[in-house]
Amino acid sequence: MAEPIEWLADGAPYNPRFGDRYRSEAGLAQARGVFLQGCGLPQAWAGRAHWTILETGFGLGLNFLVAWAAWRSDPQRPARLHFVSVEAYPASADDLRRSAHAFPELQPLADELAAQCWGLRPGVHRLRLDRGRVLLTLAIGEAQPMLRELVCPADSVFLDGFSPACNPGIWSLDTLKAVARCCRAGTRLATWTIARAVRDSLAQCGFTVQRVAGVPPKRDRLEASYAPAWTPRQRPQPWHDDDALPAVPGHCTVLGAGLAGASVARQLAERGWQVQVLDAGQAPAAGASGLPVGLFSPHDAANDTLPTQLSRAGARCTADLLQALLQADSDYALSGVLERRMRGARTPTAPGDAFSAAADAAQLQAAGLPADAPAQWHAVAGWVRPARLVQALLAHPAIRFRGGCRTTTVQATPQGWSLRDADGRELHSTPLLVVTAGIGSAALLELDALQNVRGQVSLGPCPPALPLPAMPVNGHGHFIPAVPGAQGPLWLSGSSFERGDTATDLRETDQRYNLERLQALLPATAQAIAQGPAPAAWAGVRCASPDRLPLAGPWAPGLWVLTALGARGLTLAPLAAELLAARLHGEPLPLPARLVAALDPRRLRTA
Secondary structure, three states, X not given: OOOOOEEOOOOOEEEOOOOEEOOOOOHHHHHHHHHHHHHOOOHHHOOOOEEEEEEEOOOOOHHHHHHHHHHHHOOOOOOEEEEEEEEOOOOOHHHHHHHHOOOHHHHHHHHHHHOOOOOOOOEEEEEEEOOOOEEXXXXXXXXXXXXXXXXXXXXXXXXXXXXXXXXXXXXXXXXXXXXXXXEEEEEEEEEOOXXXXXXXXXXXXXXXXXXXXXXXXXXXXXXXEXXXXXXXXXXXXXXXXXXXXXOXXXXXXXXXXXXXXXXXXXXXXXXXXXXXXXXXOOOOOOOHHHOOOEEEOOOOOOOOOHHHHHHHHHHHHHHHHHHHHOOEOOOEEOOOEEEEOOOOOOOOOOOXXXXXXXXXXXXXXXXXXXXXXXXXXXXXXXXXXXXXXXXXXXXXXOEEEEOOOOOOEEEEEOXXXXXXXXXXXXXXXXXXXXXXXXXXXXXHHOXXXXXXXXXXXXXXXXXXXXXXXXXOEEEOEEEEEEEOOOOOOXXXXXOOOEEOOOOOOOOHHHHHHHHHHHHHHOHXXXXXXXXXXXXXXXXXXEEEOOOOOOEEEEEEOOEEEEEOOHHHHHHHHHHHHHHHXXXXXXXXXXXXXXXXXXXXXXXXXXX
C-alpha cells in the first residue's frame, strides 16, 4: 500500500508518519545545490562509461529527477546512469506526479517515472527509463537491511532521509556503515544536515567531512569523501568476483544464438563490445528458442521464495524489452495471464498488487472458468514469438552472427579461449567467452549436473466455434489463444516435460498428454479440440539445473555462463543477461545479493 501523503496549504508534501516535509521550500535548489554540486556533478561523471548514485530516502523522487535531467542535458554524460535508492514507505505514482507539478521542467520525466512505479513490494526493483539508459534500482524496505542486500559500487552518495530528529534510524551509525560498504576510495557524499551525530558517524565510517555554505534558507550543509585510514574489510559474499574485475569493452564471443545468447550479446553490445555470436545452426533460434509462441509470466507461491522473486523481476524486465524492440499484437501481447490453481494447491500469501492478484469474477468468466475456480491474475505477463525477439536482439551494429559452428570443446589459452570442433580444429578464439549453448552447455563446461528436458507443444487454427478464453491460461500446462498467423489466428497448448530426452521427433503420446492436461485446465476448449482435426506440433529440448534456477555469472577467468533457463527462458533470459553484464562491468546489480548468489554457476561445483 502506498504511503499516505498530506498536501499542505503551501503545496508542500508532508509525511504524517514522520511528522516532516518531504522537501524544503527550496526543494529544487536544494537538489541541485546540495546533492549534485555537493558530489561534483555533472563534472565528475564526464567521460565515464557509467555512473552510480546511491541515495538513502527516495521520497518523491526529486533528487532522482534532478540527476536524470542533469544527465540528459550534459553532452559529456556517461552512456549509462545508475541511480540506486532505498525507501521504506514508497509513495504512489499519483503523488509522484503531483509533486512534480511544482517543477514543470521535470514533469515529463516524472510522468515516465510514475508510469513504472507499480508492484513495489518489499525487495529490489529495477526500473528502466530513457530507453534503458537510465536505470533506477529501488530497494523497498528499511534502509540498513536493504543496503546490505544491494550490490552497488557507488560513485556518489546522497543522504536525504527525513530529519535525524524525526527518523533517526536512517542516519544511524549502522546505516552509515552499510552506506560506506558501498563506497570506494574517493566516493563523494553530500547531505543537507549538519547534525553533530551524523558528522561523527560519517567520520567513524571513514569519510572526511567538511561543513560548507548551504542552500538558503539553510546556512550550512555537509560534503564528504570516502578516505578511510584503514584498509576496508570486504563484506563476505556467497560468491567471489575475483575473476570478474570490471571489464574494458573489446572483442568477445557468445556461444549460442538462442534467447540467452541474443540477450547477452545485446547487453554487451550496448556497453561497447564488438560481439561475435556463434551457433551450430545455420540461423539464430535454431534450438529451443525456435518455439512458435511462448509465455512469460511471474509466479506467486504460498511463500515468497527466491524463484518467485526472480520471476517477478524477470517478467518486468521482459515486458520492458518487448515494448522497446517488438511490434505489439504481432510479435507479442502484454495480455496478462490467468494462472489456474488446481484443487489442493496452496494459495499465495503475498497481497495482490499491480503485478499479481486473485482473479476476479469478470476475469474468470472471460476465461470460461467457474466463478469459484481458484486462480491468480498476472498483469505483467503475456505471449511472445521467441524467434522474433532473438532477431530483434541481434539486430545491433556491434553484433555479428556466424552459423554452422559446431563447437564441442573450449580450451583456455594465454590469450583467452579457443573453440574447437569434434576433430580438434580451432573454429574461433576470443579473449572473453560467454557460453549460452543450452543443452550443449553441459559438455562444454564438463558439468554433469545439468539436465536436458524435452518439451512438445500442440497447435492449431482457431475456428469461430472454438470456445476460447480471452487471455492465456496457465497452470497444469498452458493454453495461448488467438495468436495472429498467416492463415488466421492460432492456439497453442502444452508442453510435455521429459527429463533426459534430447530427441525432437513429434510424438502422438505427447499430443494426447497435452490434450489431457488441457482437459483439466479448460474443459470446454479441450473437448472442442478433441472433436476437430488433429493438431500440429513442435518439439524442442531445454536445459535445466538441479535446483531449477538459471546459471548466470563467471565460471573461470574470461569464461562466463548463461544457461539452464528451463521452461522460463522468456521470463528470465533478459534479466539474467542484464545481471551477467552488470557483474562483468562492476555496475549495480538488478537483484539482491541472495538471488545473485543463488544464480552463480559456480554453486554447482560443490553441489
